[in-house]
Amino acid sequence: MENSFAADNKHVFWENQILKDADPKTFRVLTQEFGKDYRLYYFKQFHFGEYLRKQFNYADSIIPDTVEPIVSITNSEFIIKIGSRYYHAKTETSPNFMREIPKSQILMSGGYEIKP
Numbered sequence: 001m002e003n004s005f006a007a008d009n010k011h012v013f014w015e016n017q018i019l020k021d022a023d024p025k026t027f028r029v030l031t032q033e034f035g036k037d038y039r040l041y042y043f044k045q046f047h048f049g050e051y052l053r054k055q056f057n058y059a060d061s062i063i064p065d066t067v068e069p070i071v072s073i074t075n076s077e078f079i080i081k082i083g084s085r086y087y088h089a090k091t092e093t094s095p096n097f098m099r100e101i102p103k104s105q106i107l108m109s110g111g112y113e114i115k116p
Contacts, residue, residue: 089098
C-alpha cells in the first residue's frame with residue numbers, strides 16, 4: 001500500500017481513504033516507522049500471502065498469493081482480505097492468531113473496529 005500512514009501520524013489510511021473517526025482505543029494509528037519495517041516489502045510486492053504462510057505455517061490452499069493486504073495496525077498486526085472475506089491477523093502472539101472479521105464489523109467509513 002503506497003499510503004500506509006498519514007503525513008501527520010494522527011490518522012489511518014484504508015484504501016486511500018483517511019479514517020478520521022478511527023477509535024484510538026481499537027484502531028491504533030500507523031506511524032512512519034512502519035515504512036522502515038521489512039514487512040512493507042510484502043505489501044508493495046504483493047507477496048503478503050507468502051509472508052502469512054511462513055508466519056502461520058498454512059498450506060498454499062488456505063492463504064493464496066492473492067491475499068489483499070488492507071492495512072497494518074502495527075508492524076505485526078494486519079487486516080487482510082482473502083477472496084470476499086476479511087481477516088484480522090497477529091504474527092507476534094504465541095501462537096500466531098488469525099480470525100475472520102464479520103462483515104458487520106467493517107465500518108461504513110472503510111474502517112475496522114477490533115472487538116474482543
